[in-house]
Amino acid sequence: MTVSIQTDSNSSRTLQQPDSTVPMEAKRLAAEKAVAHVESGMVVGLGTGSTASWAIKALGEKVRAGLEIRAVASSVASEQLAQEVGIPVTDFSAFSFIDVTIDGADEVDAGVNLIKGGGGALVREKILAYNSRHFIVVVDETKLVDTLGEFPLPVEIIPFAAELTLGQLSSLGCLTSIRQQDGKDFITDNSNLIADCNFPTITAPSSLHDRLARIPGVVESGLFLQPMVSRLIVGYQDGRIEDRLIE
Numbered sequence: 001m002t003v004s005i006q007t008d009s010n011s012s013r014t015l016q017q018p019d020s021t022v023p024m025e026a027k028r029l030a031a032e033k034a035v036a037h038v039e040s041g042m043v044v045g046l047g048t049g050s051t052a053s054w055a056i057k058a059l060g061e062k063v064r065a066g067l068e069i070r071a072v073a074s075s076v077a078s079e080q081l082a083q084e085v086g087i088p089v090t091d092f093s094a095f096s097f098i099d100v101t102i103d104g105a106d107e108v109d110a111g112v113n114l115i116k117g118g119g120g121a122l123v124r125e126k127i128l129a130y131n132s133r134h135f136i137v138v139v140d141e142t143k144l145v146d147t148l149g150e151f152p153l154p155v156e157i158i159p160f161a162a163e164l165t166l167g168q169l170s171s172l173g174c175l176t177s178i179r180q181q182d183g184k185d186f187i188t189d190n191s192n193l194i195a196d197c198n199f200p201t202i203t204a205p206s207s208l209h210d211r212l213a214r215i216p217g218v219v220e221s222g223l224f225l226q227p228m229v230s231r232l233i234v235g236y237q238d239g240r241i242e243d244r245l246i247e
Protein backbone atom coordinates (compact mmCIF):
# COMPACT_ATOMS: atom_id res chain seq x y z
CA MET A 1 0.00 0.00 0.00
CA THR A 2 1.33 3.46 -0.78
CA VAL A 3 0.09 6.79 0.45
CA SER A 4 0.75 9.84 -1.68
CA ILE A 5 1.60 12.85 0.43
CA GLN A 6 0.79 16.25 -1.04
CA THR A 7 2.83 19.00 0.52
CA ASP A 8 1.91 22.66 0.56
CA SER A 9 4.59 23.33 -2.05
CA ASN A 10 2.62 21.13 -4.43
CA SER A 11 5.42 18.61 -4.55
CA SER A 12 4.57 15.06 -3.61
CA ARG A 13 6.38 12.16 -2.05
CA THR A 14 5.45 8.63 -1.36
CA LEU A 15 5.61 6.96 2.03
CA GLN A 16 6.70 3.37 1.91
CA GLN A 17 3.99 1.59 3.80
CA PRO A 18 4.00 -1.97 5.15
CA ASP A 19 4.27 -4.77 2.60
CA SER A 20 5.91 -2.77 -0.19
CA THR A 21 9.67 -2.89 -0.78
CA VAL A 22 10.76 -3.42 2.80
CA PRO A 23 12.94 -6.38 3.80
CA MET A 24 10.28 -8.61 5.27
CA GLU A 25 12.63 -11.42 6.25
CA ALA A 26 14.71 -9.08 8.43
CA LYS A 27 11.51 -7.84 10.06
CA ARG A 28 10.30 -11.36 10.70
CA LEU A 29 13.58 -12.45 12.28
CA ALA A 30 13.68 -9.41 14.56
CA ALA A 31 10.05 -9.91 15.58
CA GLU A 32 10.59 -13.56 16.41
CA LYS A 33 13.61 -12.65 18.54
CA ALA A 34 11.45 -10.20 20.48
CA VAL A 35 8.81 -12.82 21.18
CA ALA A 36 11.47 -14.94 22.89
CA HIS A 37 11.39 -12.35 25.72
CA VAL A 38 7.72 -13.05 26.48
CA GLU A 39 6.98 -15.41 29.39
CA SER A 40 3.85 -17.12 30.66
CA GLY A 41 1.74 -14.96 32.95
CA MET A 42 2.64 -11.71 31.20
CA VAL A 43 0.32 -8.99 29.94
CA VAL A 44 1.63 -8.20 26.45
CA GLY A 45 1.08 -5.05 24.40
CA LEU A 46 0.71 -5.69 20.69
CA GLY A 47 2.04 -3.07 18.29
CA THR A 48 0.84 -2.25 14.80
CA GLY A 49 2.36 -2.60 11.34
CA SER A 50 4.08 -5.28 9.33
CA THR A 51 6.88 -5.96 11.84
CA ALA A 52 4.50 -6.06 14.80
CA SER A 53 2.29 -8.41 12.78
CA TRP A 54 5.15 -10.89 12.55
CA ALA A 55 5.48 -10.70 16.33
CA ILE A 56 1.74 -11.28 16.79
CA LYS A 57 1.86 -14.34 14.52
CA ALA A 58 4.89 -15.73 16.36
CA LEU A 59 3.18 -15.11 19.70
CA GLY A 60 0.08 -16.89 18.42
CA GLU A 61 2.19 -19.96 17.65
CA LYS A 62 3.60 -19.92 21.17
CA VAL A 63 0.13 -19.53 22.67
CA ARG A 64 -1.11 -22.49 20.69
CA ALA A 65 1.90 -24.40 22.06
CA GLY A 66 0.96 -23.55 25.65
CA LEU A 67 2.25 -20.02 26.45
CA GLU A 68 -0.25 -18.34 28.77
CA ILE A 69 -0.52 -14.60 28.21
CA ARG A 70 -3.12 -11.88 28.04
CA ALA A 71 -2.75 -9.19 25.41
CA VAL A 72 -3.90 -5.67 24.63
CA ALA A 73 -3.72 -4.26 21.12
CA SER A 74 -2.68 -0.86 19.78
CA SER A 75 -5.11 -0.97 16.86
CA VAL A 76 -8.26 -2.61 15.64
CA ALA A 77 -6.19 -4.40 12.98
CA SER A 78 -3.77 -5.86 15.53
CA GLU A 79 -6.62 -6.93 17.79
CA GLN A 80 -8.25 -8.75 14.88
CA LEU A 81 -4.98 -10.45 13.95
CA ALA A 82 -4.42 -11.48 17.59
CA GLN A 83 -7.86 -13.06 17.73
CA GLU A 84 -7.28 -14.85 14.43
CA VAL A 85 -4.06 -16.45 15.71
CA GLY A 86 -5.54 -17.40 19.08
CA ILE A 87 -4.07 -14.78 21.45
CA PRO A 88 -6.46 -13.92 24.30
CA VAL A 89 -7.15 -10.17 24.13
CA THR A 90 -8.08 -8.66 27.46
CA ASP A 91 -9.69 -5.45 28.67
CA PHE A 92 -7.63 -2.52 29.97
CA SER A 93 -9.53 -2.71 33.28
CA ALA A 94 -8.16 -6.21 33.88
CA PHE A 95 -4.61 -5.14 34.90
CA SER A 96 -2.69 -2.11 36.09
CA PHE A 97 0.41 -2.32 33.92
CA ILE A 98 1.64 -4.04 30.77
CA ASP A 99 4.67 -6.31 31.23
CA VAL A 100 6.05 -5.93 27.73
CA THR A 101 5.01 -4.24 24.50
CA ILE A 102 6.51 -5.24 21.16
CA ASP A 103 6.21 -2.75 18.31
CA GLY A 104 7.90 -1.58 15.13
CA ALA A 105 9.09 1.90 14.17
CA ASP A 106 9.54 4.03 11.07
CA GLU A 107 12.88 5.53 12.14
CA VAL A 108 15.30 4.92 15.02
CA ASP A 109 18.04 7.49 15.61
CA ALA A 110 21.43 7.04 17.24
CA GLY A 111 19.94 7.88 20.66
CA VAL A 112 17.11 5.34 20.16
CA ASN A 113 14.49 8.04 19.70
CA LEU A 114 11.77 6.96 17.30
CA ILE A 115 9.37 8.17 14.66
CA LYS A 116 6.26 6.02 14.64
CA GLY A 117 2.82 6.30 13.11
CA GLY A 118 3.39 5.29 9.50
CA GLY A 119 0.37 3.06 9.92
CA GLY A 120 -1.59 5.72 11.80
CA ALA A 121 -1.67 3.93 15.17
CA LEU A 122 0.69 6.23 17.07
CA VAL A 123 -1.66 7.37 19.86
CA ARG A 124 -2.66 3.91 21.03
CA GLU A 125 0.90 2.69 20.49
CA LYS A 126 2.26 5.46 22.69
CA ILE A 127 -0.28 4.74 25.44
CA LEU A 128 0.79 1.09 25.44
CA ALA A 129 4.51 1.89 25.36
CA TYR A 130 4.21 4.47 28.17
CA ASN A 131 2.36 1.99 30.39
CA SER A 132 4.75 -0.89 29.77
CA ARG A 133 7.55 -2.10 32.02
CA HIS A 134 9.47 -3.10 28.93
CA PHE A 135 9.07 -1.62 25.46
CA ILE A 136 10.76 -3.72 22.81
CA VAL A 137 11.21 -2.10 19.41
CA VAL A 138 11.76 -4.35 16.42
CA VAL A 139 12.99 -2.99 13.11
CA ASP A 140 14.95 -3.95 10.06
CA GLU A 141 18.20 -2.15 9.37
CA THR A 142 16.64 0.30 6.90
CA LYS A 143 14.95 2.06 9.84
CA LEU A 144 18.23 3.11 11.46
CA VAL A 145 19.17 6.77 10.92
CA ASP A 146 21.65 9.21 12.43
CA THR A 147 19.03 11.96 12.75
CA LEU A 148 15.24 11.69 12.61
CA GLY A 149 13.23 13.36 9.88
CA GLU A 150 13.67 11.64 6.56
CA PHE A 151 10.34 9.92 7.29
CA PRO A 152 7.62 12.60 7.59
CA LEU A 153 6.54 12.90 11.23
CA PRO A 154 2.95 11.70 11.72
CA VAL A 155 0.89 13.84 14.09
CA GLU A 156 -2.65 12.86 15.06
CA ILE A 157 -4.98 15.86 15.13
CA ILE A 158 -8.68 16.19 15.78
CA PRO A 159 -10.81 17.01 12.69
CA PHE A 160 -12.23 20.21 14.24
CA ALA A 161 -10.47 23.25 12.69
CA ALA A 162 -7.91 20.93 11.14
CA GLU A 163 -6.83 23.66 8.69
CA LEU A 164 -5.85 25.93 11.59
CA THR A 165 -3.99 23.13 13.33
CA LEU A 166 -2.20 22.34 10.08
CA GLY A 167 -1.16 26.00 9.86
CA GLN A 168 0.25 25.87 13.40
CA LEU A 169 2.19 22.74 12.52
CA SER A 170 3.60 24.39 9.39
CA SER A 171 4.80 27.32 11.49
CA LEU A 172 7.20 24.90 13.20
CA GLY A 173 9.10 24.64 9.93
CA CYS A 174 7.60 21.68 8.12
CA LEU A 175 5.54 21.00 5.03
CA THR A 176 2.29 19.47 6.16
CA SER A 177 -0.51 17.48 4.61
CA ILE A 178 -3.47 15.50 5.79
CA ARG A 179 -2.84 11.82 5.10
CA GLN A 180 -4.97 10.41 2.32
CA GLN A 181 -6.04 6.84 1.67
CA ASP A 182 -8.07 5.67 -1.30
CA GLY A 183 -8.81 9.27 -2.26
CA LYS A 184 -10.18 10.21 1.16
CA ASP A 185 -8.83 11.47 4.46
CA PHE A 186 -7.25 8.63 6.41
CA ILE A 187 -9.22 8.23 9.65
CA THR A 188 -7.51 6.77 12.71
CA ASP A 189 -9.01 4.24 15.13
CA ASN A 190 -9.75 7.27 17.33
CA SER A 191 -11.76 8.97 14.54
CA ASN A 192 -9.04 11.57 14.02
CA LEU A 193 -6.79 12.72 11.16
CA ILE A 194 -3.07 12.27 10.60
CA ALA A 195 -1.02 15.32 9.63
CA ASP A 196 2.24 14.18 8.02
CA CYS A 197 4.88 16.79 8.84
CA ASN A 198 7.87 16.87 6.54
CA PHE A 199 10.73 18.60 8.37
CA PRO A 200 14.08 19.05 6.61
CA THR A 201 15.53 17.20 9.61
CA ILE A 202 14.68 16.83 13.30
CA THR A 203 17.81 17.78 15.21
CA ALA A 204 16.12 18.54 18.56
CA PRO A 205 13.32 15.99 18.96
CA SER A 206 12.66 16.78 22.61
CA SER A 207 12.09 20.47 21.98
CA LEU A 208 9.94 19.69 18.93
CA HIS A 209 7.89 17.28 21.02
CA ASP A 210 7.21 20.04 23.58
CA ARG A 211 6.23 22.56 20.90
CA LEU A 212 3.87 20.08 19.25
CA ALA A 213 2.24 19.27 22.57
CA ARG A 214 1.40 22.96 23.08
CA ILE A 215 -0.72 23.18 19.90
CA PRO A 216 -4.45 22.79 20.63
CA GLY A 217 -5.92 20.13 18.36
CA VAL A 218 -2.81 17.98 18.43
CA VAL A 219 -3.56 14.66 20.13
CA GLU A 220 -0.06 13.18 19.95
CA SER A 221 2.95 13.11 17.72
CA GLY A 222 4.84 10.10 16.43
CA LEU A 223 7.98 11.10 18.38
CA PHE A 224 8.72 8.35 20.91
CA LEU A 225 11.63 9.72 22.93
CA GLN A 226 14.02 8.15 25.38
CA PRO A 227 13.72 6.89 28.02
CA MET A 228 10.95 4.82 26.46
CA VAL A 229 12.60 1.97 24.58
CA SER A 230 14.10 -0.70 26.83
CA ARG A 231 15.28 -3.08 24.11
CA LEU A 232 16.03 -2.57 20.42
CA ILE A 233 16.12 -5.56 18.11
CA VAL A 234 17.42 -4.97 14.59
CA GLY A 235 17.13 -7.51 11.78
CA TYR A 236 19.70 -7.29 8.99
CA GLN A 237 19.22 -8.44 5.44
CA ASP A 238 22.18 -10.80 5.74
CA GLY A 239 20.35 -12.69 8.51
CA ARG A 240 22.10 -11.14 11.51
CA ILE A 241 20.06 -9.95 14.47
CA GLU A 242 21.19 -7.34 16.97
CA ASP A 243 19.39 -7.61 20.32
CA ARG A 244 20.40 -4.57 22.38
CA LEU A 245 19.32 -3.76 25.92
CA ILE A 246 18.94 0.02 26.24
CA GLU A 247 20.16 1.31 29.62
Ligand SMILES: O=C[C@H](O)[C@H](O)[C@H](O)COP(=O)(O)O
Pocket (backbone or CB within 6 Å): 017, 018, 019, 047, 048, 049, 050, 051, 052, 103, 104, 105, 106, 115, 116, 117, 118, 119, 120, 121, 122, 125
Ligand atom coordinates in the same frame (compact mmCIF):
# COMPACT_ATOMS: atom_id res chain seq x y z
O1 LIG B 1 1.35 3.32 13.10
C1 LIG B 1 2.11 2.42 12.83
C2 LIG B 1 3.30 2.07 13.57
O2 LIG B 1 3.94 3.10 14.24
C3 LIG B 1 4.26 1.07 12.94
O3 LIG B 1 4.82 0.39 14.01
C4 LIG B 1 5.35 1.70 12.09
O4 LIG B 1 4.76 2.46 11.06
C5 LIG B 1 6.30 0.64 11.49
O5 LIG B 1 5.60 -0.15 10.60
P1 LIG B 1 6.26 -1.38 9.86
O6 LIG B 1 6.68 -2.37 10.88
O7 LIG B 1 5.19 -1.90 8.95
O8 LIG B 1 7.43 -0.85 9.08
